[in-house]
Amino acid sequence: MTKIITEKQRELLFRSEGAKSDRYKNLFLFLKRNNSITMEDVEVYKELSDVLSYIDNLLIACQREWNISEDKPFNDLGINYKILGRSCDLCGNKPLRYEHRIVNIMNGNKLVIGSECAKEFGDEVVGTLEWAKKESEKAARRQDVETTIPGIRKFVDSSKDFIRNLPIILPTHLNEKWENQRNIVSRYYNEFVELKKRDIKDIKREWIKVNFIKSEIDEHIKENMHKQHIANRDILLWLINNRKAEVLDMIRNDGGFLSWGTLHRIYEENLMEETLKNLNDHLLKLGIKYKSFNSKTRSVTLKFNRKKRTITASVPYDTLILHFGGVLFNEEVNDFDFYNILNETKVEGRESISKILSFVSNNSLKYILTDKYLEDDEVIFFSENNYYLIKVNTLVNSCKSIYISRAKNNDIDNYINYSKKRIMSRTQYSIYKDIKKETKKLKY
Ligand SMILES: [Zn+2]
Numbered sequence: 001m002t003k004i005i006t007e008k009q010r011e012l013l014f015r016s017e018g019a020k021s022d023r024y025k026n027l028f029l030f031l032k033r034n035n036s037i038t039m040e041d042v043e044v045y046k047e048l049s050d051v052l053s054y055i056d057n058l059l060i061a062c063q064r065e066w067n068i069s070e071d072k073p074f075n076d077l078g079i080n081y082k083i084l085g086r087s088c089d090l091c092g093n094k095p096l097r098y099e100h101r102i103v104n105i106m107n108g109n110k111l112v113i114g115s116e117c118a119k120e121f122g123d124e125v126v127g128t129l130e131w132a133k134k135e136s137e138k139a140a141r142r143q144d145v146e147t148t149i150p151g152i153r154k155f156v157d158s159s160k161d162f163i164r165n166l167p168i169i170l171p172t173h174l175n176e177k178w179e180n181q182r183n184i185v186s187r188y189y190n191e192f193v194e195l196k197k198r199d200i201k202d203i204k205r206e207w208i209k210v211n212f213i214k215s216e217i218d219e220h221i222k223e224n225m226h227k228q229h230i231a232n233r234d235i236l237l238w239l240i241n242n243r244k245a246e247v248l249d250m251i252r253n254d255g256g257f258l259s260w261g262t263l264h265r266i267y268e269e270n271l272m273e274e275t276l277k278n279l280n281d282h283l284l285k286l287g288i289k290y291k292s293f294n295s296k297t298r299s300v301t302l303k304f305n306r307k308k309r310t311i312t313a314s315v316p317y318d319t320l321i322l323h324f325g326g327v328l329f330n331e332e333v334n335d336f337d338f339y340n341i342l343n344e345t346k347v348e349g350r351e352s353i354s355k356i357l358s359f360v361s362n363n364s365l366k367y368i369l370t371d372k373y374l375e376d377d378e379v380i381f382f383s384e385n386n387y388y389l390i391k392v393n394t395l396v397n398s399c400k401s402i403y404i405s406r407a408k409n410n411d412i413d414n415y416i417n418y419s420k421k422r423i424m425s426r427t428q429y430s431i432y433k434d435i436k437k438e439t440k441k442l443k444y
Pocket of ligand 1: 088089090091092093113114116117
């Protein structure tokens with residue numbers, strides 16, 4: 001006997017608004033007297049003759065009136081559900097273990113139904129109810145595992161930040177041990193909560209290992225955090241923020257310590273300042289003094305002092321540390337001497353530049369300095385009816401060592417010649433001077 005309308009569907013129709021229209025009056029009256037409608041009934045009873053034409057749509061419409069209840073859509077009555085003896089509002093089936101609460105959006109009617117009847121409602125309701133059921137089960141699981149291992153949820157949520165909150169960078173083996181173990185614990189925890197096959201015992205076993213590793217890390221920190229060249233948390237954060245993963249790996253491979261190979265790749269401000277302060281002790285022995293540092297341009301200004309001659313010159317921090325940083329690590333740096341360092345620098349400041357220029361002019365055999373345009377990095381020398389426009393920067397840096405060493409040197413004329421931009425005739429020279437005069441006027 002095929003049922004057109006089951007007992008359950010009858011209940012649904014009674015509780016929904018859609019079936020109350022006058023148009024379904026015959027159906028409604030029939031259902032009041034009968035629990036269901038069969039195919040036979042449709043053939044026998046005249047008032048049911050048109051039921052088949054609309055019933056499927058009417059049922060869908062009625063199902064659509066129902067939504068899951070916002071207030072606890074799913075409730076697990078627990079293992080003692082049989083004692084409670086709850087029954088389904090729709091089919092009367094009991095006892096229910098799982099209560100599904102749905103509400104009619106047209107009339108506000110509420111129903112507490114079992115899992116089977118929940119399937120009667122639209123895909124959306126069924127989907128949401130299933131989701132709500134899963135979430136409820138997950139919550140119960142989380143509670144279970146938290147009772148066994150207090151603090152586990154917090155650990156899973158925040159253990160990735162553990163390393164970056166330590167005062168120093170860990171060596172590779174400890175870092176990997178930690179990462180590996182926290183991944184295992186997190187994975188097992190999530191598998192357990194996600195209702196996959198996983199035992200709390202597995203989580204507990206791995207959790208105990210976490211604590212062992214933690215105390216190993218603590219011990220390492222206590223032993224090393226005050227040692228020289230240990231890489232601290234500021235450096236770690238700088239490396240992370242500047243995406244220097246490969247430098248971080250190098251430091252970890254060096255046991256968490258800085259080395260000559262990594263120091264010149266890190267531009268964390270405090271580290272740079274401290275490094276220069278330490279380097280100054282070594283520079284002073286050579287007659288070089290660390291004068292100032294611009295952390296924005298990373299330019300280091302040094303003062304070179306020899307035989308009562310001084311030059312101020314600058315060098316990029318990276319270059320300085322790359323070439324000579326080894327002395328900070330007691331490594332043998334063969335070229336750590338006065339002139340090698342001077343060679344890496346650029347003469348800085350009008351005073352130093354002027355000193356070298358007049359030295360060049362006084363010691364040149366062929367050339368005489370006639371004009372200075374230092375703001376344009378140009379000077380003009382005169383020789384044998386010609387005027388030589390010279391790049392100051394090139395000339396001064398070629399001659400700085402000669403100047404400061406007071407050594408006899410016959411190459412000065414060659415250096416002037418190397419530094420020339422162009423040679424001018426007397427006429428060209430006077431035009432050039434006029435132009436300079438005009439542009440100077442315009443500037444002021
Ligand atoms: Zn039911």
